[in-house]
Amino acid sequence: GQNIDQPTEMTATEGAIVQINCTYQTSGFNGLFWYQQHAGEAPTFLSYNVLDGLEEKGRFSSFLSRSKGYSYLLLKELQMKDSASYLCAVIYSNYQLIWGAGTKLIIKP
């Protein structure tokens, strides 16, 4: 099957940096998404990677290695409002969008 693996929960300190990893099966890969979901709210789009390398958007960056089936979301200068779940999802060439179970990020002061 096409499983997406990401850690269930991570804890980090305000002002620090955290990296959330995501691994996936490479056959038929067509792109990878990261979404943020605050408790009780809608998931919102953060980033899309289809080529290898790092894409930076302000405090958030997303990295992709297609050959390794690996991505990470890097959050810098953490703020309390970054406490949320981060969802990794991969779109495959058969139009299937497969989701990870999400990583709950807890930020402590």
Next chain:
Amino acid sequence: ETGVTQTPRHLVMGMTNKKSLKCEQHLGHNAMYWYKQSAKKPLELMFVYSLEERVENNSVPSRFSPECPNSSHLFLHLHTLQPEDSALYLCASSQDRGAGANVLTFGAGSRLTVL
């Protein structure tokens, strides 16, 4: 209004009730989706509509019945549900249903509890 709006936000129903969830998008998107979100599990795709035609039905029990009367509205009709159907039901839309950078815009969800 903008974005994707879902009503009701919370719903409690008995196993013999019939209720409906409503989703509305004001983005001019052509594809709409129903997802089920349970704690600590990946999002489960239930149905996909593209240009008002159902294009995907992921082996969802018949007690869930979708309806897409036009490209802006999507309903999920519920009847004789089971307690294990309790979950957050998310509606989403996208410009088209494709295999590339097909960004989904989600509603805030309808939290369903089946007693």
